[in-house]
Amino acid sequence: MLTERQLLILKVTVDDYIQSAQPVGSNQLSKKSEIPFSPATIRNEMADLEGLGFLEKTHTSSGRVPSEKGYRYYVDHMLTPRPLPKEDIVQLRSIFDDKIAETEEVIKRSAMILSELTNYTAILLGPDMRKHTVKKLSIVPLTMDTAVAIIVTDNGHVENRVFTIPQGLDPSDIEKMVNILNERLVGVSLNDLHRRLEQETLTIFKQHVNRYGELFSTFRKAVILPQEDNVYYGGKLNILNQPDFHDLHKIRNLMDVMEESKHIPMILPVGSQGLHIRIGSENALSAMEDCSVITVSYDIGEEQTGSIAIVGPKRMDYKRVVTLLDTLSGDLSKELTRMIRGK
Amino acid sequence: MLTERQLLILKVTVDDYIQSAQPVGSNQLSKKSEIPFSPATIRNEMADLEGLGFLEKTHTSSGRVPSEKGYRYYVDHMLTPRPLPKEDIVQLRSIFDDKIAETEEVIKRSAMILSELTNYTAILLGPDMRKHTVKKLSIVPLTMDTAVAIIVTDNGHVENRVFTIPQGLDPSDIEKMVNILNERLVGVSLNDLHRRLEQETLTIFKQHVNRYGELFSTFRKAVILPQEDNVYYGGKLNILNQPDFHDLHKIRNLMDVMEESKHIPMILPVGSQGLHIRIGSENALSAMEDCSVITVSYDIGEEQTGSIAIVGPKRMDYKRVVTLLDTLSGDLSKELTRMIRGK
DNA sequence: CTTAGCACTCACACCTATAGAGTGCTAACA
DNA sequence: TGTTAGCACTCTATAGGTGTGAGTGCTAAG
Numbered sequence: 001m002l003t004e005r006q007l008l009i010l011k012v013t014v015d016d017y018i019q020s021a022q023p024v025g026s027n028q029l030s031k032k033s034e035i036p037f038s039p040a041t042i043r044n045e046m047a048d049l050e051g052l053g054f055l056e057k058t059h060t061s062s063g064r065v066p067s068e069k070g071y072r073y074y075v076d077h078m079l080t081p082r083p084l085p086k087e088d089i090v091q092l093r094s095i096f097d098d099k100i101a102e103t104e105e106v107i108k109r110s111a112m113i114l115s116e117l118t119n120y121t122a123i124l125l126g127p128d129m130r131k132h133t134v135k136k137l138s139i140v141p142l143t144m145d146t147a148v149a150i151i152v153t154d155n156g157h158v159e160n161r162v163f164t165i166p167q168g169l170d171p172s173d174i175e176k177m178v179n180i181l182n183e184r185l186v187g188v189s190l191n192d193l194h195r196r197l198e199q200e201t202l203t204i205f206k207q208h209v210n211r212y213g214e215l216f217s218t219f220r221k222a223v224i225l226p227q228e229d230n231v232y233y234g235g236k237l238n239i240l241n242q243p244d245f246h247d248l249h250k251i252r253n254l255m256d257v258m259e260e261s262k263h264i265p266m267i268l269p270v271g272s273q274g275l276h277i278r279i280g281s282e283n284a285l286s287a288m289e290d291c292s293v294i295t296v297s298y299d300i301g302e303e304q305t306g307s308i309a310i311v312g313p314k315r316m317d318y319k320r321v322v323t324l325l326d327t328l329s330g331d332l333s334k335e336l337t338r339m340i341r342g343k
Numbered sequence: 344m345l346t347e348r349q350l351l352i353l354k355v356t357v358d359d360y361i362q363s364a365q366p367v368g369s370n371q372l373s374k375k376s377e378i379p380f381s382p383a384t385i386r387n388e389m390a391d392l393e394g395l396g397f398l399e400k401t402h403t404s405s406g407r408v409p410s411e412k413g414y415r416y417y418v419d420h421m422l423t424p425r426p427l428p429k430e431d432i433v434q435l436r437s438i439f440d441d442k443i444a445e446t447e448e449v450i451k452r453s454a455m456i457l458s459e460l461t462n463y464t465a466i467l468l469g470p471d472m473r474k475h476t477v478k479k480l481s482i483v484p485l486t487m488d489t490a491v492a493i494i495v496t497d498n499g500h501v502e503n504r505v506f507t508i509p510q511g512l513d514p515s516d517i518e519k520m521v522n523i524l525n526e527r528l529v530g531v532s533l534n535d536l537h538r539r540l541e542q543e544t545l546t547i548f549k550q551h552v553n554r555y556g557e558l559f560s561t562f563r564k565a566v567i568l569p570q571e572d573n574v575y576y577g578g579k580l581n582i583l584n585q586p587d588f589h590d591l592h593k594i595r596n597l598m599d600v601m602e603e604s605k606h607i608p609m610i611l612p613v614g615s616q617g618l619h620i621r622i623g624s625e626n627a628l629s630a631m632e633d634c635s636v637i638t639v640s641y642d643i644g645e646e647q648t649g650s651i652a653i654v655g656p657k658r659m660d661y662k663r664v665v666t667l668l669d670t671l672s673g674d675l676s677k678e679l680t681r682m683i684r685g686k
Numbered sequence: 687c688t689t690a691g692c693a694c695t696c697a698c699a700c701c702t703a704t705a706g707a708g709t710g711c712t713a714a715c716a
Numbered sequence: 717t718g719t720t721a722g723c724a725c726t727c728t729a730t731a732g733g734t735g736t737g738a739g740t741g742c743t744a745a746g
Contacts, residue, residue, distance in 0.1 A: 101505035162444035
């Protein structure tokens, strides 16, 4: 178990390193007002902390740098959350200033503001589209052989897809089709849409619509949702500001990984609730082994959830980011819930 | 005027430097089969070319590097376009492989493929949305006080915006409004939509719709198009692969500039026809002074145009990129025109 | 006009020396 | 016994010095 003094020295070392990005020496620490010990004492303690694996040296005679274990201990035991400074609160609240009526828009803004406030990269995941239900379906003919299928969901999101219609189809058939679709499919979640489409409407089409086969099959293709990526980024380039990242190759890998949608589930664990911190090699992706990721979830109504991630160097300002995410998560949950409830 | 031999040496120097990114020395050149002169002769010629401003040295005893004037001369007089290699043509054509029915989708793919083929960054600008005409307007109520306004354009693009509806409005009023809007505004270009909305529908609303004022004004706000950015990128991170760029700060500036939509008109001159090459300081933006940009326009039907830009180092493979852009511009024009004509 | 030869220049890589920051250890002190 | 001053030591970072090699310009011979 760590002594009171070791705790203090560990904390101050981590704080100092987070702030300066420079290895922390015993002299430097002894000058701080909260540390009333001589450099020699500090050296002894730091040597112990190093022995315990909380600190490391970059070379034999350098100052100390927190190890991953050190950061882990720090975030587990030393994050006494302060209230957010006023100016931060003002900025966060500005997300909801203009009365934006779209979830998507609010999330986009959150990503931007969050990245500005932290100087790290923000990744926001919107609520799972597939849980939304169909509010209205329509088909608008464009040319002789193309039309656009439109699906409006209960949250105001509009999906649309152009598809080809079979040659020489009677326009009234399309109208019939739209009517049937709306009768049967309004209220169905996007997730079930595909299945229900076949179960509930195919037989009725057979009775009412000429040449239903071709029309039905091209329309069906159109409503296969292309796993619409509701991922929003803020401050993608902020990595380039961090002194911790200098290796162009690593930066490129990291940026690649973050943009690649298939990696998103590894960064933002969709199911998990609450706030999580992953430090360095705790991340699943090797490209992120020099990063820390803080994630938090938010709720919209009772059913839907989204999540937020901040990606920064291991030397991240954990305290600040945790407080910001806590606050934003709460705000987003409240405001977005209010929005879907219709005030 | 340059002699035959100077031309040859300039061309080979530029070609070599484009390929190797290393200053080109006289010995190196003399080894090439197309250069039958001794290093000494080449040195004399290179000294002359330097005097004329086509080549420069990085330091007194280094090999030569093309100056901007050198590149300019090269692209103006030495670009003898070869036909594209087969594998490139195959890749380019693959853009149109799956029968995609949406302009937007085709442009997105073009950006991706183009950046893969060149290893540079591709920026594609779609046709000006504002020229498109309204095919159908609709309003779908979501909650008690919100609804989503949907505008389908003739090219199958769907604009949508959530807006608030005044408390306690009769649903039939909304229906009336939609009918009036469609009667009056179908066929109007998005550009004129706002003006025509007031001119043609306001008076009719007054006669038919209760509390037209509030409804009208919130709806009007919703259809102010947020200058929807139809800019698509491919290979944003390719800059990081270029050995020419090592200064993190410059890279950051460059990437910033390219993403910022307000700078897009400076990179992609919207009006201009045909192919243009801007080398280094010929670019309007100082962040791009180390880049070359090649732009080309394409046409969709008789009215609409879009443009393509490739951003790379000054040491860009001009020949290849020009040929690629020429081909793609033609292909895009043809295919997209075919698409809007409806086969 | 071309080119071989040669002196010269400069970047780069490789040492060496030095300063400075930091350490661990020991012995004295409270 | 815990704390600290003192000191030798280690290692980085920086600056200066040297050698090598690629490249040059110039000159004179072919």
